[in-house]
Amino acid sequence: MSDPKIHIGIDATTWSNDRGFGRFTREFVTALAARDSGFRYTLVFDQPPSPYWPIPDGIDVVTAATGKGLNEAAVGDSSRSAKYLWTMGRLVRRMKFDVFFFPAVYSYFPLLSRVPCVTCFHDTTAERIPHLLFPKKINHRLWQVKTWLAKQQITRAMTVSQTSADDMVSYLKIPREKIDVVTEAADPIFRPIKDAEVRRRARMAHGIPDEAELLVYVGGMNAHKNILGLLQALPRVVRARPNVHLAIIGSTSGKGFWDNVPELKEFVQANPPLDKHVHFPGYVPDAELVELFASTAALVFPSLWEGFGLPAVEAMSCGVPVLSSNRGSLPEVVGDAGIYYDPEDISAIEDTILRFFSDTALRDQITAAALTRAAGFSWDKAAELGEVCFRRCYNDASGGVR
Numbered sequence: 485m486s487d488p489k490i491h492i493g494i495d496a497t498t499w500s501n502d503r504g505f506g507r508f509t510r511e512f513v514t515a516l517a518a519r520d521s522g523f524r525y526t527l528v529f530d531q532p533p534s535p536y537w538p539i540p541d542g543i544d545v546v547t548a549a550t551g552k553g554l555n556e557a558a559v560g561d562s563s564r565s566a567k568y569l570w571t572m573g574r575l576v577r578r579m580k581f582d583v584f585f586f587p588a589v590y591s592y593f594p595l596l597s598r599v600p601c602v603t604c605f606h607d608t609t610a611e612r613i614p615h616l617l618f619p620k621k622i623n624h625r626l627w628q629v630k631t632w633l634a635k636q637q638i639t640r641a642m643t644v645s646q647t648s649a650d651d652m653v654s655y656l657k658i659p660r661e662k663i664d665v666v667t668e669a670a671d672p673i674f675r676p677i678k679d680a681e682v683r684r685r686a687r688m689a690h691g692i693p694d695e696a697e698l699l700v701y702v703g704g705m706n707a708h709k710n711i712l713g714l715l716q717a718l719p720r721v722v723r724a725r726p727n728v729h730l731a732i733i734g735s736t737s738g739k740g741f742w743d744n745v746p747e748l749k750e751f752v753q754a755n756p757p758l759d760k761h762v763h764f765p766g767y768v769p770d771a772e773l774v775e776l777f778a779s780t781a782a783l784v785f786p787s788l789w790e791g792f793g794l795p796a797v798e799a800m801s802c803g804v805p806v807l808s809s810n811r812g813s814l815p816e817v818v819g820d821a822g823i824y825y826d827p828e829d830i831s832a833i834e835d836t837i838l839r840f841f842s843d844t845a846l847r848d849q850i851t852a853a854a855l856t857r858a859a860g861f862s863w864d865k866a867a868e869l870g871e872v873c874f875r876r877c878y879n880d881a882s883g884g885v886r
Contacts, residue, residue: 530572668863699782735766785807811827
């Protein structure tokens with residue numbers, strides 16, 4: 485008789501989040517569900533799941549009645565209530581999971597039991613540059629308390645890059661032997677498109693001229709993403725190459741994390757002709773983003789720190805190279821499909837963009853490398869590594885071997 489499957493409870497409060505945490509949770513769980521390796525999974529929601537983000541077959545669901553969900557209660561300078569935290573913790577205790585998994589420390593809540601726990605710490609940006617992430621000192625302090633509590637409850641820690649694993653040792657003081665590294669990958673929808681009409685239509689939808697030499701930024705609008713630094717480099721670039729345009733893809737609603745969207749838009753308006761060269765399409769669904777990537781010269785990624793950098797892999801999967809910051813995990817992820825610069829050196833950003841457009845051989849070289857580099861990442865590999873982490877957690881806590 486075979487052993488019963490190890491039952492993994494998964495915090496699903498980020499499931500409908502349109503940022504990196506939500507995407508990681510959905511893609512990772514979907515890949516786990518596609519495997520049959522001795523585990524079963526239950527998603528724990530704080531609100532009934534939205535039909536917009538379907539649940540994979542074979543995954544169970546339980547929902548707590550918390551009132552507000554995470555996406556309403558923990559954004560900007562707000563935080564979740566004690567009742568919310570108690571309700572979620574009580575539900576997990578009642579379910580008696582073999583292992584409980586938080587896909588992001590961002591959504592951690594105290595577990596009211598001794599269930600073995602895995603928490604994914606995606607990066608240490610909040611520890612490195614807190615003044616760029618938190619609007620008030622109290623928000624930073626609450627983050628520190630939450631992170632400390634999460635560390636006390638972990639049996640094992642997970643992260644998404646070797647860079648972040650090293651940072652967790654240095655900044656969070658988590659022993660390296662307790663850390664398991666998984667990976668991330670692009671959704672299969674991200675692939676090269678050669679259809680000229682698709683390219684033309686995508687540009688027209690966002691007001692981008694046919695003749696534009698198009699750069700694209702994709703991601704959050706927070707200050708640590710250093711979009712302002714990129715914008716400060718553009719005047720010289722546009723003077724040298726008048727056809728360069730930049731599309732900044734990401735939510736400008738202000739409903740998510742603390743961002744500096746007003747500052748970005750003010751800079752563009754105050755520095756003509758940037759107002760005619762910089763576009764803010766807002767949040768763009770993946771299907772539309774793929775079409776825009778089809779006529780994109782390069783992704784620009786000027787971030788001051790990243791724990792992985794999924795937009796880079798998505799762009800590379802479409803055959804788009806990356807003009808990348810040399811900080812954090814980005815060199816580890818982008819490899820030979822990018823050109824690197826110091827993100828705090830405006831002249832370096834300018835020079836990198838101009839070099840990319842003027843050096844045809846270099847441009848062709850990194851463009852050719854993009855698809856090969858992207859092929860090294862897969863969600864199935866992430867799920868395989870995740871199962872290793874879950875099994876280690878179970879064995880560490882039980883003293884057995886499964």
